[in-house]
Amino acid sequence: MIKINIKCFSQVKYALGKDQLKIELEDGTSTSELEKMIREKGNGKLDDIPLRVAVNQKYAPNEVELQDGDEVAFIPPVQGG
Amino acid sequence: MIITPKELNDREYELTVIDVRPKSQRNEFPLVGLETLVSEDGFISNVEGLTVLVCQFGIVTEGMIIENELADTYSLLGGAQSWNEFQLEKEDLSRWARQTILSDIGLDGQKKIMNARVGVVGLGGLGCPVAQSLVTVGIGKLDLIDGDCVEISNLHRQPLHGNDDIGEKKVVSAKTSLNKINSVTTINIIDDYLDEQNGLDFIRNCDVIIDATDNLKTRQLIDQFSKKLNVPMVYGGLYRWEGQVAILNVDGSPGYKELFPGSPSSGDTCADAGILGMLPNIIGNIQALESVKLIVGIEPNLVGKLLIYDGKNHSTDIIQL
DSSP: OEEEEEEEOHHHHHHHTOSEEEEEEOTTOBHHHHHHHHHHHTTTTTTTOOOEEEETTEEOOSOOBOOTTOEEEEEOOOOBO | OEEOHHHHHHHGGGOEEEEOSOHHHHHHSOOTTOOOEEOTTSOOTTOOSOEEEEOSSSHHHHHHHHHHTOTTEEEETTHHHHHHHHHHHHHOGGGGHHHHTSTTTHHHHHHHHHHOEEEEEOOSTTHHHHHHHHHHHTOSEEEEEOOOBOOGGGTTTOTTOOGGGTTSBHHHHHHHHHHHHOTTSEEEEEOSOOOTTTHHHHHHTOSEEEEOOSSHHHHHHHHHHHHHHTOOEEEEEEETTEEEEEEEOSTTOOOHHHHSOSOTTOSOOHHHHOOOTHHHHHHHHHHHHHHHHHHHTOSSOOBTEEEEEETTTTEEEEEEO
16 A cells, blocks of 8 residues: 545645545556546546646656655646636 | 826927926926926927927926917926936836845846836736736836726726726726836737737737736637747636746746646636635736746746645645646
């Protein structure tokens, strides 16, 4: 098992009701699998929202296998101005 | 007709200036850098074309023009006193002394700021503080574009617009407020929304383009033109208590398209999600700060990075793009 710290921004934060989550995942879990879990936790509130993923403060445009202690951020686009 | 010191400065070559003050005032408060004729009654024979009358405070000449129904004649707003203050402000870098003593800025940096031209797309929650801060630090030229009018629901977060401006064009209201801060900055306004037709021309001559829009479609257009013209784009966005800032498209660095590819319809506006007045002012000021750093050449900056600020817990995250 690996321990991951998740940072939630804007709509993700409000959909999940938290700005940070600490979870344990199976070894070998990828960013896209974690994103799927996060979307499920959003109960439909994140269905139409594109999310960008950053691992350890760096954008991860492609799927990445997560490591123990990683910090994963989910960042949606924001429109207000 | 009234003419401001700045307008007179810009159009001096086509105007004849007549000083109507008595000799004692002319001697005590000479006009700085202005060639004038002298006539205490405001009339000089053989003068053709447009004329500007100058008294000490701009009141006497205004009365003379009305009373005598003088055509093609301006009264200098604020008179000799206002003109001399304008000249002093134009030349006196002591106005910016508190920032020029920073070794990162210095006089060279201030001159870069004063020679720079920045475009601001949108004069709402982000655009107001961006424009306000840029004019305050002495930016040389500011181009503003927005087709929107001021509404009462804008006022809690858009400090360039006030009660009297409701219904007024935002660019007009903003320019009026900005001119009161610093008359040295040349401000050009376009009363329109940025689109495929006007976008390239608006951005073409700018050193930096500020994205202060409230919709993803315009943001994507700015990104496209910024990349094409190699004009850095300082992006800002808001959601409730959160704001994002990034400097995009600097010599091949990531653009908005790389930052957020995909649908332009996602994300709530401030009208949908709500916003507290201070948040856009904080984020707008960060955009202005990053613009100045870019113009002066100060590092580190947000080129190739996304800053996310949370106004509730004051956390700041910086993501490498």
